[in-house]
Amino acid sequence: MLEAINLSKKYGEHQALKSLNLNVPAGETYCLLGQNGAGKTTTINLFLGLLKPSGGKTLINGVEVNMDKNTTNSMIAYIPEVVQLYGNLNGLENLEFFSRLSGHNHSKKWLVSLLSKAGLKEKHHTKKLSSYSKGMRQKVGVAIALSKNAQVIFMDEPTSGLDPQATAEFTAICKELVSEGKTIFMATHDIFNAVNVGSRIGIMKEGELIHSGKTLDLTAIELQDLYLKTI
Numbered sequence: 103m104l105e106a107i108n109l110s111k112k113y114g115e116h117q118a119l120k121s122l123n124l125n126v127p128a129g130e131t132y133c134l135l136g137q138n139g140a141g142k143t144t145t146i147n148l149f150l151g152l153l154k155p156s157g158g159k160t161l162i163n164g165v166e167v168n169m170d171k172n173t174t175n176s177m178i179a180y181i182p183e184v185v186q187l188y189g190n191l192n193g194l195e196n197l198e199f200f201s202r203l204s205g206h207n208h209s210k211k212w213l214v215s216l217l218s219k220a221g222l223k224e225k226h227h228t229k230k231l232s233s234y235s236k237g238m239r240q241k242v243g244v245a246i247a248l249s250k251n252a253q254v255i256f257m258d259e260p261t262s263g264l265d266p267q268a269t270a271e272f273t274a275i276c277k278e279l280v281s282e283g284k285t286i287f288m289a290t291h292d293i294f295n296a297v298n299v300g301s302r303i304g305i306m307k308e309g310e311l312i313h314s315g316k317t318l319d320l321t322a323i324e325l326q327d328l329y330l331k332t333i
C-alpha cells in the first residue's frame with residue numbers, strides 16, 4: 103500500500119533523507135521510530151505530497167504521489183500531533199466542516215456514528231472544541247479521516263501528551279481500523295505503543311532506515327534494546 107523507493111530529501115545542503123526504501127502492505131500499522139531529527143516527519147510529508155523528493159519516489163497503492171496527487175490525496179488522511187480544529191465550533195460541526203471541505207456530503211446521522219466510532223462520547227459531540235482535551239481532538243481527527251474514507255491514515259506522534267487511558271483508547275481505535283483493512287503509518291517516540299499497536303516497525307537514524315521488520319511478539323523492553331543499539 104505504501105512504498106518509498108530510493109527516497110531522498112535535501113533541505114539546502116542538509117541531507118535529511120538518504121535513499122530510503124520502505125514497503126508497507128495494506129492492513130498493517132507501521133511505526134517509524136528514531137531520534138529527533140532522524141527524518142520521520144520528512145518521510146510522512148513526502149508521502150502526503152507536502153514536500154517534493156530530491157530523489158526517488160513515494161507510491162500509495164501503486165500511484166506515485168507527485169504524479170497524481172488528486173488520486174493519492176483521495177486515499178489518505180493525516181492526523182497531526184495536535185489536531186487543528188475550530189474552537190468556536192463543536193466536534194460534530196468541525197467534522198461536518200472538514201468532511202465537506204474534502205468534497206463529502208454525509209448525513210448528520212452518519213457523522214455522529216463516525217464520532218462515536220472514533221471513541222468520542224455522544225455527550226461531547228455538541229460541546230465546543232475549546233473544552234476538548236488533546237485525546238478528544240484526536241478522536242475528531244480520526245472521525246475526519248473516516249469521513250474521507252481514507253485507506254491510509256498517517257499520524258505524527260499520536261500518543262505524545264496523552265494520558266494512559268487516552269493512549270489505551272487510541273490504541274483500541276487503531277486496532278479496530280486496521281481490522282477493517284485500513285493501513286496506518288505513524289511516527290512515534292512511544293516504544294510501548296509501537297509494540298502494542300504496530301505490526302511493523304522501522305528505526306531511522308540520520309535520514310536512513312537502519313532497521314525495518316515485523317514486531318511479532320517483540321516486547322517493549324526488547325524493542326527498547328534494539329532501538330538503543332540501532333540509534
Ligand SMILES: Nc1ncnc2c1ncn2[C@@H]1O[C@H](COP(=O)(O)OP(=O)(O)OP(=O)(O)O)[C@@H](O)[C@H]1O
Pocket residue numbers: 113116118136137138139140141142143144145289
Ligand atoms: N523545512 C526544513 N528546513 C530545513 N531543515 C529541515 C526542515 N524540516 C526538517 N529539517 C531538518 O531535517 C531533519 C529531519 O527532520 P524531521 O522533522 O523529518 O525529523 P523527525 O525525525 O520528524 O524529528 P522529531 O522527532 O523531532 O519530530 C532534521 O535535521 C531537521 O532539522
